[in-house]
Amino acid sequence: xxxxxxxxxxxxxxxxxxxxxxxxxxxxxxxxxxxxxxxxxxxxxxxxxxxxxxxxxxxxxxxxxxxxxxxxxxxxxxxxxxxxxxxxxxxxxxxxxxxxxxxxxxxxxxxxxxxxxxxxxxxxxxxxxxxxxxxxxxxxxxxxxxxxxxxxxxxxxxxxxxxxxxxxxxxxxxxxxxxxxxxxxxxxxxxxxxxxxxxxxxxxxxxxxxxxxxxxxxxxxxxxxxxxxxxxxxxxxxxxxxxxxxxxxxxxxxxxxxxxxxxxxxxxxxxxxxxxxxxxxxxxxxxxxxxxxxxxxxxxxxxxxxxxxxxxxxxxxxxxxxxxxxxxxxxxxxxxxxxxxxxxxxxxxxxxxxxxxxxxx
Ligand SMILES: [Fe+2]
Numbered sequence: 001x002x003x004x005x006x007x008x009x010x011x012x013x014x015x016x017x018x019x020x021x022x023x024x025x026x027x028x029x030x031x032x033x034x035x036x037x038x039x040x041x042x043x044x045x046x047x048x049x050x051x052x053x054x055x056x057x058x059x060x061x062x063x064x065x066x067x068x069x070x071x072x073x074x075x076x077x078x079x080x081x082x083x084x085x086x087x088x089x090x091x092x093x094x095x096x097x098x099x100x101x102x103x104x105x106x107x108x109x110x111x112x113x114x115x116x117x118x119x120x121x122x123x124x125x126x127x128x129x130x131x132x133x134x135x136x137x138x139x140x141x142x143x144x145x146x147x148x149x150x151x152x153x154x155x156x157x158x159x160x161x162x163x164x165x166x167x168x169x170x171x172x173x174x175x176x177x178x179x180x181x182x183x184x185x186x187x188x189x190x191x192x193x194x195x196x197x198x199x200x201x202x203x204x205x206x207x208x209x210x211x212x213x214x215x216x217x218x219x220x221x222x223x224x225x226x227x228x229x230x231x232x233x234x235x236x237x238x239x240x241x242x243x244x245x246x247x248x249x250x251x252x253x254x255x256x257x258x259x260x261x262x263x264x265x266x267x268x269x270x271x272x273x274x275x276x277x278x279x280x281x282x283x284x285x286x287x288x289x290x291x292x293x294x295x296x297x298x299x300x301x302x303x304x305x306x307x308x309x310x311x312x313x314x315x316x317x318x319x320x321x322x323x324x325x326x327x328x329x330x331x332x333x334x335x336x337x338x339x340x341x342x343x344x345x346x347x348x349x350x351x352x353x354x355x356x357x358x359x360x361x
Contacts, residue, residue: 049075052293055092056082056105058280058310066309070300076293092120092285101285102294105147108189110196112281113345116143121283124295132302133319136340137279144283146341147301148316151245151277151334152194154270155230160239168272169198172240173213180239181217182229186352186360190226190244190278195355196347197276200339204354211358222361227251227260234263244278245269249315249327269330274337278344280316 056063059082067078081101083091088106092099092115104121106112115121116139125142137146154172156163161180165171172181184191198207223229226243230251233241250256251264282301284294300306307318317323322334 050290050293051077051079052290052297053079053081053100053102054105054297055088055101055103055285056080057088057107057111058082058105060314062313063310065313066301066306069309070297070306074296074300076296078297089115089118089120093118097287099285099287100289102288102290103282103297104285105280105282107150107280109193109278109281109341109344110189110348112139112144112279112283113342113348116141116283116345120286122286122288124284124298126295126299128299129302132299132304132307136338136342137281137319139283139342144281145298145302146279146281146319147307148280148311148314148318149277149336150279150316151271151275151331151336152190152242153245153248153275153331154240154272155233155243155248155267156240156270157233157236157238157266158268160236163268163270166240166270169194169242169276170202170210172217172242173210174217175213177217177240179217179219181214182220182232182238182241183214183218183222183360184226184229184242185222185224186355188225189348191242191360192348192351192355193278193344194242194276195351196344197337197339199347199351199354200343201337204350208354208358211354211360215358215360227256230267231260231263234266245271245328245331246315249323249325249331252327253315253325269332271332271334273333274335276339277317277334277336279341280310281341 064080067080071077088104092101104115106115121143123142129145133145138144154166156166161177165176195207195211198210202210220232220238223232226247229238229241230243230248232238248264248267248269251260254261282298284291284298288294301310302319304318304320310316311318311323315323315325315328317334
């Protein structure tokens, strides 16, 4: 306890000295350094109420906005450590008991499931978490909770395919789409989760049949990402493909530049009904040193305010309700299917096996 307090005092002193250096030597106004506080972990001009280290695979700059608000409301300083998802899991495994992670944020059901399975998260339940996160979007053992939702949609080129004939993922196996289907590589967890979803809904036999038919329709090499695939559909290289909805929304909003905006305007988005819904999720690190602060942040992020704060700028959907931006609204209503995130994780290994057997590269 003594050490903990001393650490805090040292950190405050260090923060103060560092900020004064910025103010004196660089001539940066105090207001700027104060704005930097939640991003740098430097506290100035307010009571220091602890810190929380966030390992995040949500590689969105806009997450800093909601973390800053959390700091302003609680005084707790979130220290954001971003990295790619797989390296977070590897990093945590490597760090073991010495890890400084307090809270872990990951995208995709398969990744958060694997983190829990590898013993990197600890169970924690509270009435608040149970109330804010619908049962299908949280771990039954309380090791992780969804924060935002994303939909696997289809993008089609109306010049190449009859968009009125395609309503569900099953339709991608129709012989009329021969040579027109494009897919992202098998190692993408987004598609692994979609296949896991279909295993729950169609059964093993039905999923194998669907995969066989869909893979037969593929003619182009497999794509490295959803944006590249959307571009290819727009350019007529592909007739139809599977992507997460927010990539298309971002392209439409011009966040990737004018060229991508124009390309996205050429594709027709088909939202299957019901749709496969995936999540980004968070949990408390196994060896969290600032557990109380981590709980506070997790409860903040799953609250309507927190979830909307994460989902709004990224065009994801919050936990409850849907993204109201004009780009996303144009994709049509979303009716999530009945599959739970936990089931997506459970069937991940099987889905990868089925994809490989069907020839999904
Ligand atoms: Fe993504």
